[in-house]
Amino acid sequence: MLGDSTGYEINKLFEDGLFSHFMDASYGSIYPALTRLTEQGMLTCTAEAQDGRPDKKVYSLTEQGRQALRDALMSPLSPDKYRSEFVFASLFASMLPGQRVKDMVDDHLARCREDLARIEEALASGTDQASKRFVLGYGQVVMKASIEYLEKHRQDIEAAASPEAAPDGAGIPA
Amino acid sequence: MLGDSTGYEINKLFEDGLFSHFMDASYGSIYPALTRLTEQGMLTCTAEAQDGRPDKKVYSLTEQGRQALRDALMSPLSPDKYRSEFVFASLFASMLPGQRVKDMVDDHLARCREDLARIEEALASGTDQASKRFVLGYGQVVMKASIEYLEKHRQDIEAAASPEAAPDGAGIPA
DNA sequence: AGCGACCTATTTAGGTCCGATATAGGTCGC
DNA sequence: GCGACCTATATCGGACCTAAATAGGTCGCT
Numbered sequence: 001m002l003g004d005s006t007g008y009e010i011n012k013l014f015e016d017g018l019f020s021h022f023m024d025a026s027y028g029s030i031y032p033a034l035t036r037l038t039e040q041g042m043l044t045c046t047a048e049a050q051d052g053r054p055d056k057k058v059y060s061l062t063e064q065g066r067q068a069l070r071d072a073l074m075s076p077l078s079p080d081k082y083r084s085e086f087v088f089a090s091l092f093a094s095m096l097p098g099q100r101v102k103d104m105v106d107d108h109l110a111r112c113r114e115d116l117a118r119i120e121e122a123l124a125s126g127t128d129q130a131s132k133r134f135v136l137g138y139g140q141v142v143m144k145a146s147i148e149y150l151e152k153h154r155q156d157i158e159a160a161a162s163p164e165a166a167p168d169g170a171g172i173p174a
Numbered sequence: 175m176l177g178d179s180t181g182y183e184i185n186k187l188f189e190d191g192l193f194s195h196f197m198d199a200s201y202g203s204i205y206p207a208l209t210r211l212t213e214q215g216m217l218t219c220t221a222e223a224q225d226g227r228p229d230k231k232v233y234s235l236t237e238q239g240r241q242a243l244r245d246a247l248m249s250p251l252s253p254d255k256y257r258s259e260f261v262f263a264s265l266f267a268s269m270l271p272g273q274r275v276k277d278m279v280d281d282h283l284a285r286c287r288e289d290l291a292r293i294e295e296a297l298a299s300g301t302d303q304a305s306k307r308f309v310l311g312y313g314q315v316v317m318k319a320s321i322e323y324l325e326k327h328r329q330d331i332e333a334a335a336s337p338e339a340a341p342d343g344a345g346i347p348a
Numbered sequence: 349a350g351c352g353a354c355c356t357a358t359t360t361a362g363g364t365c366c367g368a369t370a371t372a373g374g375t376c377g378c
Numbered sequence: 379g380c381g382a383c384c385t386a387t388a389t390c391g392g393a394c395c396t397a398a399a400t401a402g403g404t405c406g407c408t
Contacts, residue, residue: 001266008357022261028395031359056357070269077259077278079285085251087196087312092175093305095244104251111253130334131267138261138323145319149312160304182386203365205388230386 001069004060007031018122018132021115021139034059042068090157098161105154109147116143175243178234181205192296192306195289195313208233216242264331272335279328283321290317 002013007030014025034057037043042065047055061069086108093101119139127133176187181204188199208231211217216239221229235243260282267275293313301307 001269006357007359011357018265019262022256022258024255024257024395026395027357027359028361028397029393032394066269069266073263073266073270074274077263077281080256080258080260080282081198082196082254082256083198084196084254086254087309088193089247089251090309090312091192091305092243092247093308094303095175095240096247100248107251108254129268130330131265134267134327134331134334135261135264137327138264138320141319141323142316145315146312149315153308153311156304157308160308180386181388185386198366200366201388202367202390206365 001061001066004058006056006058007034010034016118018135021119022135037065041065093157093160094162096161098158101158101161105150105157109150109154112143112147112150116140116147119143175235175240178232180230180232181208184208190292192309195293196309211239215239267331267334268336270335272332275332275335279324279331283324283328286317286321286324290314290321293317 005013007027010030011025011027013019014023014030019025034043034045038045038059042062043059044062046058046060048058086104089096089104090101119136123133123136123140127136179187181201184204185199185201187193188197188204193199208217208219212219212233216236217233218236220232220234222232223229260278263270263278264275293310297307297310297314301310
């Protein structure tokens with residue numbers, strides 16, 4: 001739907017591109033799917049010869065494929081799933097050293113900020129389609145809410161960390 | 175860590191309980207994991223006889239298991255993953271009928287509100303642990319941000335729907 | 349000019365996990 | 379008394395992810 005593409009380019013869409021914020025798929029599912037969908041008539045494949053490399057296979061959606069997508073989008077959508085090892089680990093903060101909890105929060109915040117930056121970059125580089133703006137805007141507010149919460153409440157989880165080894169250099173400059 | 179438990183109870187934790195908002199696991203992974211972890215000495219298993227049913231197997235974490243959890247929480251955490259068919263479908267709103275897009279938004283909003291209600295219920299029913307409050311509070315702000323965005327911007331995506339079949343009863347009461 | 353790091357591009361093997369189902373009695377509401 | 383749903387364990391098939399193999403190209407640095 002988004003234009004002719006190769007398996008490699010589709011993978012990038014999931015890894016860094018538009019889809020990266022709310023969908024997942026990797027080579028292990030993309031390439032077999034392209035083969036299967038071509039057999040089923042959803043796609044056509046044009047191999048472009050390249051020297052030294054395997055042929056570059058450019059896939060195009062057929063009218064049948066377009067209809068199959070429409071059908072899929074009309075059938076019930078499964079609920080959103082959110083999976084976070086950070087949140088899981090937070091639940092067990094009381095068995096972890098204070099420094100570990102701080103590092104966890106720092107790492108997570110850094111990732112959230114990167115994500116937000118990527119979204120805002122995409123928004124800034126002029127998006128003509130309303131649907132794309134809607135999707136990016138959704139990601140933006142969620143990321144902003146996450147970051148704001150973590151900045152405001154990080155001391156709550158940091159204080160819950162295992163009380164062994166208090167910050168013992170306190171008041172004792174090196 | 176949360177106390178002795180059966181496979182069935184662990185499943186509930188993922189399906190409705192505390193974990194349901196940020197983790198996933200089903201029988202297909204829980205029962206084999208319990209068996210494997212018992213063999214590895216992470217868990218002990220006490221079978222309680224029941225009439226007419228299979229034995230109820232209550233598992234307890236050993237000290238070795240507790241340490242293994244700590245180790246796992248000290249090693250690098252993989253980044254959060256968010257997966258949403260709703261967001262995906264929104265990207266293709268322009269190939270869908272207007273009513274379908276509205277229904278999609280309604281369904282998604284309803285699910286978000288249910289989720290938020292479940293979180294706030296858990297928060298209200300007195301949570302003593304700070305880490306639990308932190309986790310629930312995180313879910314709460316994210317859900318609130320989602321709902322607010324959808325309420326404020328749903329017309330953007332609804333307007334992007336396929337322009338065939340405009341709301342044709344307009345001004346013509348049945 | 350040469351080196352290393354990273355990018356393009358496809359494919360597949362291995363293992364993990366999910367979804368669904370089988371089983372079987374109990375409880376609760378109507 | 380009936381049906382719907384809950385407790386409780388277990389497993390199969392299939393989908394999917396992770397990781398690596400392959401192989402040459404480009405870019406930046408020295």
